[in-house]
Amino acid sequence: MKRYSDMTKDELRAELSAVKEEYSAASRGDRKLDMSRGKPNPAQLDLSMPMLAQPPSDLTVTRKGTDVRNYGELAGVDECKELFADLLGLKPENIIMGGQSSLNLMYDSITRALLLGVYGGSKPWSQQGKLKFLCPIPGYDRHFAICQEFGIEMISIPMDDNGPDMDLVRQYVESDPSVKGIWCVPKYSNPSGITYSDETVRAFAALKPAADDFRIFWDNAYLVHGFRDEDEQLLNIFDACREAGSEDMVYEFISTSKVTFSGAGLAVLAASENNVKFILKQMGVQTIGYDKINQLRHYNFFRSADGIRQHMKKHAAIMAPKFDCVLMTLQMEIAPLGIASWHEPKGGYFVAYTGLPGTAKRTVALCKDAGLTLTGAGAPFPYGKDPEDNVIRIAPSYPDVNTLGAAMKLFCICARLAALEVLLAE
Amino acid sequence: MKRYSDMTKDELRAELSAVKEEYSAASRGDRKLDMSRGKPNPAQLDLSMPMLAQPPSDLTVTRKGTDVRNYGELAGVDECKELFADLLGLKPENIIMGGQSSLNLMYDSITRALLLGVYGGSKPWSQQGKLKFLCPIPGYDRHFAICQEFGIEMISIPMDDNGPDMDLVRQYVESDPSVKGIWCVPKYSNPSGITYSDETVRAFAALKPAADDFRIFWDNAYLVHGFRDEDEQLLNIFDACREAGSEDMVYEFISTSKVTFSGAGLAVLAASENNVKFILKQMGVQTIGYDKINQLRHYNFFRSADGIRQHMKKHAAIMAPKFDCVLMTLQMEIAPLGIASWHEPKGGYFVAYTGLPGTAKRTVALCKDAGLTLTGAGAPFPYGKDPEDNVIRIAPSYPDVNTLGAAMKLFCICARLAALEVLLAE
Numbered sequence: 001m002k003r004y005s006d007m008t009k010d011e012l013r014a015e016l017s018a019v020k021e022e023y024s025a026a027s028r029g030d031r032k033l034d035m036s037r038g039k040p041n042p043a044q045l046d047l048s049m050p051m052l053a054q055p056p057s058d059l060t061v062t063r064k065g066t067d068v069r070n071y072g073e074l075a076g077v078d079e080c081k082e083l084f085a086d087l088l089g090l091k092p093e094n095i096i097m098g099g100q101s102s103l104n105l106m107y108d109s110i111t112r113a114l115l116l117g118v119y120g121g122s123k124p125w126s127q128q129g130k131l132k133f134l135c136p137i138p139g140y141d142r143h144f145a146i147c148q149e150f151g152i153e154m155i156s157i158p159m160d161d162n163g164p165d166m167d168l169v170r171q172y173v174e175s176d177p178s179v180k181g182i183w184c185v186p187k188y189s190n191p192s193g194i195t196y197s198d199e200t201v202r203a204f205a206a207l208k209p210a211a212d213d214f215r216i217f218w219d220n221a222y223l224v225h226g227f228r229d230e231d232e233q234l235l236n237i238f239d240a241c242r243e244a245g246s247e248d249m250v251y252e253f254i255s256t257s258k259v260t261f262s263g264a265g266l267a268v269l270a271a272s273e274n275n276v277k278f279i280l281k282q283m284g285v286q287t288i289g290y291d292k293i294n295q296l297r298h299y300n301f302f303r304s305a306d307g308i309r310q311h312m313k314k315h316a317a318i319m320a321p322k323f324d325c326v327l328m329t330l331q332m333e334i335a336p337l338g339i340a341s342w343h344e345p346k347g348g349y350f351v352a353y354t355g356l357p358g359t360a361k362r363t364v365a366l367c368k369d370a371g372l373t374l375t376g377a378g379a380p381f382p383y384g385k386d387p388e389d390n391v392i393r394i395a396p397s398y399p400d401v402n403t404l405g406a407a408m409k410l411f412c413i414c415a416r417l418a419a420l421e422v423l424l425a426e
Numbered sequence: 427m428k429r430y431s432d433m434t435k436d437e438l439r440a441e442l443s444a445v446k447e448e449y450s451a452a453s454r455g456d457r458k459l460d461m462s463r464g465k466p467n468p469a470q471l472d473l474s475m476p477m478l479a480q481p482p483s484d485l486t487v488t489r490k491g492t493d494v495r496n497y498g499e500l501a502g503v504d505e506c507k508e509l510f511a512d513l514l515g516l517k518p519e520n521i522i523m524g525g526q527s528s529l530n531l532m533y534d535s536i537t538r539a540l541l542l543g544v545y546g547g548s549k550p551w552s553q554q555g556k557l558k559f560l561c562p563i564p565g566y567d568r569h570f571a572i573c574q575e576f577g578i579e580m581i582s583i584p585m586d587d588n589g590p591d592m593d594l595v596r597q598y599v600e601s602d603p604s605v606k607g608i609w610c611v612p613k614y615s616n617p618s619g620i621t622y623s624d625e626t627v628r629a630f631a632a633l634k635p636a637a638d639d640f641r642i643f644w645d646n647a648y649l650v651h652g653f654r655d656e657d658e659q660l661l662n663i664f665d666a667c668r669e670a671g672s673e674d675m676v677y678e679f680i681s682t683s684k685v686t687f688s689g690a691g692l693a694v695l696a697a698s699e700n701n702v703k704f705i706l707k708q709m710g711v712q713t714i715g716y717d718k719i720n721q722l723r724h725y726n727f728f729r730s731a732d733g734i735r736q737h738m739k740k741h742a743a744i745m746a747p748k749f750d751c752v753l754m755t756l757q758m759e760i761a762p763l764g765i766a767s768w769h770e771p772k773g774g775y776f777v778a779y780t781g782l783p784g785t786a787k788r789t790v791a792l793c794k795d796a797g798l799t800l801t802g803a804g805a806p807f808p809y810g811k812d813p814e815d816n817v818i819r820i821a822p823s824y825p826d827v828n829t830l831g832a833a834m835k836l837f838c839i840c841a842r843l844a845a846l847e848v849l850l851a852e
Contacts (some may be wrong), residue, residue, distance in 0.1 A: 037497065039496055039497050040496060042493060042495075042496075045486075045493065045495040045496060048495075049482045050482075052482035052485055052719070053481070053482050055479070056475045056476075056478035056479050059478055067468060067471065068690070069468075069471040069474075069687040069688065069690060070465055070466060070468075070471060070687075070688045070689070071463065071465050071683075071688040071689050072689075099525065099526075100716070100717050101713045101714065101715075101716075103712070103713055103714060104712055104713040107711065107712040107713070108712075111537045111541060114541060115537060115540060115541065115552070115576060116575070116576075126541070126552060142711075142714075145711050146711055149542065149708070149711045150541060150542075257497075261495040261496075261719060262495065262496045262497040262714075263496070263497050263498070263714055263715045263716070263717065263718060264494070264495060264717045264718060264719040264720065282575070285533065285568075285571050285572055285575045286529070286530055286533040286534075287527045287529055287530040287533070288527065288529060288568075288688075288689055289527075289689045290526070290527075290689070291526050291689065291690045291717065291720070292689060292690060293478070293687060293690040294690065294717070294720070
């Protein structure tokens, strides 16, 4: 196989004609392949079915005697707070058990900040005119959608294999009081799969924001989602903040949506004691408490942070072959052509495919026409606009391995076709 | 027994001295009686334990094949929407299954209206300067707390046995565009226990608000919570609205917090199709969906609206004797003295005791000192301020009947003592 950049126009034209034939042969309108979202496969959901088989009598009373079937305990069941505090390297006082959707917790954190303000802030965000958020790119579309919904201007921050460009982050955060937050997926990031380096985490902790109400939204969604023998280690940002005296600057979010059940698991907000107390006071107006039966159900199933980590090994056994399939197909079909790059993630749910400029939308459209749904091109960018139109998020989790193999073959044909069109148009 | 108003000062003084002795005898610092909140008794929670004993295999797939363990279905599981639509006399298209707390749904409805606006409104509430809500009194303290949190001015509206003073409501709503909403608990209202008359419901439906974004917050919390043979009938406000062409004006809220488990049940937002579509678009930014496993769990347990009504008969069997105890004690100990009035509710969770002006705080304080916690005096009023200081919310559900008997005896002693103090000070 020859690199496309080394081909003459005639060679490119011949290759295009060959790839078009491959595409015709592979296209099937009746096919319905879906790699659009980071949804677990049913086999992964099956792993947690024993959690639903607990005798009802195990789901009534906490260690200290609280009836989980009744009102109360806004911050959540003690043993559950301890469980997640342990997992996060924090204290139970840092934990709010917040329902079943970490996205909901993030959204609510933004609406509270907008309408009521945050701990230490002089007034609510919404009373301060223009608001801005920093958005490391590529990133998570649902983060960006929250900013867009509330008219918060998004500023893209480039990322490399160590995380966001911290010089740029520092420049914005420390000079502009209208910069109120930054979205981070610091481990096995969505979609590029990289883990922030210790230096990056320390640079976050060392920020001296111009705003008195700036927050780092630390969406640690893939905390326990390594699927290789070696798990990448993310520095505990609160440890770094403690050294820098900046603990109040961080909201950390996790959920078990990709540990137990998606949308029926537990979500956690972790923060400094100052933040937790302040938030609970606001949260107490919103609800009397979240689902404590589900909290106890999860606690009984895991018992300890190590219980969660052991459980995740079963997920890893399902996920690893899927990533192998994606990465091997890309390695074989695309790498020799020199038309794209990607990070090989050791965890998380995605591979970010970076092709030639101007090929992402076209590739996704070609896939769509051939029966394969991908995440929309542009989705990993603020306002859905990929400036280079070259990043595609690949989500291998939902299909089974055989389907995934077919889908990836089709993807590579489409990617080649789009690349050839661009090269021939030059 | 002689009416206190017929007593001479000397007789009142003698009575005070006698009641003080009763109080001393009944006071016990070590006692801990609690009638402060509308919490179900564990025996009521036990009624739904079979719901938790379902085999896990029943908790995986909906009728149409949706895996409830995975992401999706923002508006909820179809069969659950049908169940509650049937209960409310609506269509599934009118239903959003919204988590486990109707309070949370109401709060979120307010924050969405503040930041984003409502269907048909020209701009978000928060961009319109001063905002007002009408608050029929006595009412639910957690409703009022939401308004207070967001600086929404509360205007008290007197109620009688037919519901709020609709002339006053009409006057405010139809003349003042800053009036954005009204809080209603239309059936077995919290705390007075009255059910709005058909005429009142029709008057609501006939409102022609000055604001283009006014909403009735119809908190039908006690919809199926009758505990007598005869259940009071609340006119379906959406039927009345359909006649008046005002369906978009109403948000109805219900939950199973006092049907299955408090804080671990299901909450429902019912509204016109216009509202539902508009809200789902906003809600889709907040979350991917609520807990569908719990939705299917509830559906399997009830199967039909009639299943819910049958289940509520078991609650009624527990609640009725408690209300008998409260009402009989008041009838025997207080009625002959002519110092208070109350409605005898056929459902719901509360009795509103209306004593002589200036006695509520004192009565609650006397109870507290003697070991009985009541809802704070003033709680059923905006800003916690009872203008007459004479309404006390009695919540009989949590204690068992024996404890309740002792608590009510103590309550009556305290109420008499407070009344005598006021009468003697005149």
